[in-house]
Structure formats: C-alpha cells, structure tokens
Amino acid sequence: MSTHRTFTMIKPDAVVNGHTGAILEKIAASGFKIVAMKYTQLSLRDAQEFYAIHKERPFFGELVAFMTRGPIVSAILEKENAVEDFRALIGATNPAEAAEGTIRKMFATNIAENAVHGSDSDENAAIEGAFHFSGREIY
Numbered sequence: 001m002s003t004h005r006t007f008t009m010i011k012p013d014a015v016v017n018g019h020t021g022a023i024l025e026k027i028a029a030s031g032f033k034i035v036a037m038k039y040t041q042l043s044l045r046d047a048q049e050f051y052a053i054h055k056e057r058p059f060f061g062e063l064v065a066f067m068t069r070g071p072i073v074s075a076i077l078e079k080e081n082a083v084e085d086f087r088a089l090i091g092a093t094n095p096a097e098a099a100e101g102t103i104r105k106m107f108a109t110n111i112a113e114n115a116v117h118g119s120d121s122d123e124n125a126a127i128e129g130a131f132h133f134s135g136r137e138i139y
C-alpha cells in the first residue's frame with residue numbers, strides 16, 4: 001500500500017552552494033507538502049547506518065565522508081504517489097543523465113555530489129523518515 005509519503009535530504013553540496021531555498025520552492029511548486037523538516041548534520045555513525053545498504057560498494061567511504069561534511073536539510077514530503085513522483089522530480093543519480101528541469105540537473109555537481117536524496121520505495125521512505133524524525137516531529 002502506498003503511504004503517499006517520501007523522505008528527502010538536501011545534501012551538503014546543495015546546502016553549501018546556497019540552493020536550499022530554490023530546491024524547497026521547486027518541491028512545494030511540484031505539489032509536495034512538507035510534514036517534517038530539520039536542518040541538521042549527520043554524524044559518521046548516522047551516515048554509515050543510513051547508507052548501510054551501500055556498504056560493499058567501492059564509493060561507500062566517499063559517500064559517508066561527503067554526507068557528513070556539512071549540514072543537510074532532511075524532510076518528509078506528502079503527495080499522492082510521492083515516492084515515484086519525487087524520483088521523477090529529482091532526476092537520474094548522475095546529473096549528466098538527468099532530464100532537463102529536474103533538481104539534480106539544475107543543482108547537482110556530479111554523480112557523487114548530487115544535491116538531493118529521494119527514497120526509492122514506500123518501505124524505504126518509512127524507514128528513512130523514522131531514522132530522522134520522531135513521531136512528535138511529523139505533522
């Protein structure tokens with residue numbers, strides 16, 4: 001069953017480059033309602049746990065170093081068909097392959113520093129949202 005929710009992070013590259021406002025505006029203009037949001041920084045342990053699924057991949061160390069490098073904005077977003085629609089809005093993992101007008105095409109640096117995260121399934125959206133927010137922080 002679809003939960004109509006997805007989880008996102010505006011990653012350290014996009015935050016430090018000053019794209020937070022523009023990305024949030026695009027998210028809102030695309031019909032997503034923010035039901036939880038925080039400005040925070042991941043610890044090494046947080047990032048290793050959040051990205052545990054990638055721990056065997058050759059770029060795991062780089063990914064964890066990048067995601068802990070500076071502050072992020074994490075949020076839970078609500079919309080019909082949220083997971084799929086948000087993946088379409090952010091575009092391909094590699095911004096060079098992302099469609100025109102997508103967030104990654106507009107704001108990402110490269111395949112590693114790609115501006116935003118978006119959950120890839122309803123199940124992961126729920127897990128990732130619960131990793132970042134307690135029930136009292138979701139409205």
Ligand code: GDP
Nearest residue numbers: 054059062063092093111112113114117118120
């Ligand atoms: P996503 O679902 O589109 O975010 O892509 P993946 O689940 O495949 O990868 C997770 C994250 O790991 C990506 O968003 C990138 O930040 C990072 N990543 C993916 N591929 C590479 C790579 O080849 N090198 C590095 N350094 N990071 C990568």
